[in-house]
Every structure is written in structure tokens, then in C-alpha cells.
Amino acid sequence: METEKAILKTRGLTRSFSGFVAVNDVNFAVKEGSIHALIGPNGAGKSTLFNLLTRFLSPSSGQIFYDGSEITHASPANLARQGLVRSFQISSVFPHLSVLENVRIALQSRHGETMDFWLSDRRLKKYDDEVMALLADIGLETYAKRIAVELPYGRKRALELATTLAMNPRVILLDEPMAGMGQEDIQRTAALIQKVAKGRTVLMVEHNLSVVADISDMITVLRRGEIIAEGTYDIVSANPEVRQAYIGGSHD
Numbered sequence: 709m710e711t712e713k714a715i716l717k718t719r720g721l722t723r724s725f726s727g728f729v730a731v732n733d734v735n736f737a738v739k740e741g742s743i744h745a746l747i748g749p750n751g752a753g754k755s756t757l758f759n760l761l762t763r764f765l766s767p768s769s770g771q772i773f774y775d776g777s778e779i780t781h782a783s784p785a786n787l788a789r790q791g792l793v794r795s796f797q798i799s800s801v802f803p804h805l806s807v808l809e810n811v812r813i814a815l816q817s818r819h820g821e822t823m824d825f826w827l828s829d830r831r832l833k834k835y836d837d838e839v840m841a842l843l844a845d846i847g848l849e850t851y852a853k854r855i856a857v858e859l860p861y862g863r864k865r866a867l868e869l870a871t872t873l874a875m876n877p878r879v880i881l882l883d884e885p886m887a888g889m890g891q892e893d894i895q896r897t898a899a900l901i902q903k904v905a906k907g908r909t910v911l912m913v914e915h916n917l918s919v920v921a922d923i924s925d926m927i928t929v930l931r932r933g934e935i936i937a938e939g940t941y942d943i944v945s946a947n948p949e950v951r952q953a954y955i956g957g958s959h960d
């Protein structure tokens with residue numbers, strides 16, 4: 709970890725659905741520069757907490773802070789502009805455009821040029837060097853001309869990550885980045901996350917515990933909406949309550 713500063717923090721964060729408390733008085737902090745994983749059995753409240761943090765859901769009570777400022781009532785788009793970017797959600801991929809065009813559009817969007825991308829092809833070329841550098845980083849340079857919808861699944865997720873990176877995030881939030889992937893893609897994606905985490909902060913919800921063990925600096929374990937353990941993989945995996953949650957729970 710590069711610093712001890714909390715870049716993202718919650719205080720008493722709570723969310724109920726018709727009286728059912730899905731996230732209950734959660735106080736947690738993500739340190740700047742870390743890869744932080746949110747784990748827990750099914751129904752633990754991971755997605756709800758993730759949606760609260762990215763402002764896709766509003767809390768019933770409590771507060772959220774990003775880089776020292778309260779963002780409890782900010783919009784997802786506003787947060788993205790501030791560098792808190794949720795991958796696989798905000799940065800949607802246009803299936804019938806090429807990989808290069810998709811990343812170029814994300815770059816344009818960052819520069820406030822979203823609406824006129826079809827007007828001046830020459831003007832768009834100015835982005836292409838930056839696009840190709842980004843694709844090379846992600847290992848997608850040989851796919852630049854391919855249409856997004858035709859990409860193999862793992863490469864599609866990599867493209868989503870590339871469009872996220874084009875927004876120049878400080879904090880990247882990943883919702884189950886390994887979901888639906890085979891072993892080879894999982895290894896490649898884990899390495900990619902470690903690579904893009906350099907100089908940034910990554911918070912991810914992930915079910916694949918071996919990936920979590922390999923790449924996380926910090927792990928928060930949720931059960932029934934509450935934090936039951938926090939620490940490195942060695943610490944949380946030795947915690948009896950965590951072991952019980954995983955044995956007793958129906959995780960996949």
C-alpha cells in the first residue's frame with residue numbers, strides 16, 4: 709500500500725428494503741493505493757453495499773466520504789468525473805463498434821466531446837495514439853479493429869476495463885470481475901487488475917477466493933449486512949466466524 713489515507717469511507721451506512729436490513733451500520737474504509745476485496749456468502753449485502761458506494765442506491769441512513777468529502781448524495785456521473793469509477797456499469801461498451809472506437813468514445817467523454825463523435829473523423833484521430841497506448845497496456849492492441857461483440861468473453865471484460873481506464877479513475881470499483889470466466893481468463897484478469905491498480909485504488913466484490921487471496925491487500929467480510937472480519941487473507945481466513953459463515957452459508 710502506498711499510503712495510509714482512506715480514499716473511500718463509510719460511517720454508519722445502512723440500507724433497508726421494506727424493513728429488511730440488507731446493509732447494517734457499516735463503517736469501513738478503503739486505503740488509497742490498495743486492492744480491497746469485499747467478500748461474504750450469498751445475500752451478505754455485498755452488492756447492496758457496492759451499489760451504495762457507487763451511488764446506484766441511496767442509503768437509508770449513514771454517510772459516505774470520498775477523498776475527504778461527503779458524497780452520500782452525489783450522482784454516479786458526478787462521482788465518475790471525480791475519479792470514482794464503477795467498471796462494467798458506467799463505462800458501457802457499444803457492441804457494434806470496434807475496440808478502438810469504444811475506447812476512443814470513453815476518452816472523448818472524459819474530454820466532454822461525447823455527442824459529436826461522428827462529425828469529424830479527422831479530429832477523432834488525435835485520440836488514437838492515446839487509445840492504442842491504453843490498449844497496449846491492457847493487452848488488447850491486436851484486437852483494436854475487432855468489433856466488440858465478436859470478442860471472446862475475457863477480452864470483452866478487458867475492453868470494459870479499458871473504457872474505465874480511459875476515464876482516468878483514481879478509484880476503480882469492480883463488480884465480480886471474474887464472473888463467468890474460465891481459468892485462463894481468470895489468471896489474465898487478475899494480473900490485469902494488479903497492473904491497473906498501480907497508482908490507483910481498486911475495490912472489488914469477488915466470489916473467487918483464490919483470486920482474492922492472491923491479489924488483495926485488504927479484505928472485508930460481510931455477513932447478514934454486517935462486517936464480521938477485516939484484514940489480510942491470512943487473518944480473515946483464520947477467523948472462526950468467517951469459516952462458519954462460509955461453511956454455513958451458500959457461497960458459490
Ligand SMILES: Nc1ncnc2c1ncn2[C@@H]1O[C@H](COP(=O)(O)OP(=O)(O)OP(=O)(O)O)[C@@H](O)[C@H]1O
Binds near residue numbers: 725750757
Ligand atoms: N432491491 C431489493 N429489494 C429487496 N431486497 C433486496 C434488494 N436488494 C437486495 N435485497 C436483499 O438484501 C440482501 C443482500 O443482498 P445482496 O444482493 O446485497 O447480497 P450479496 O452479498 O451481493 O449476495 P450475492 O453474493 O448472492 O450477490 C438479500 O437478502 C437480498 O434479498
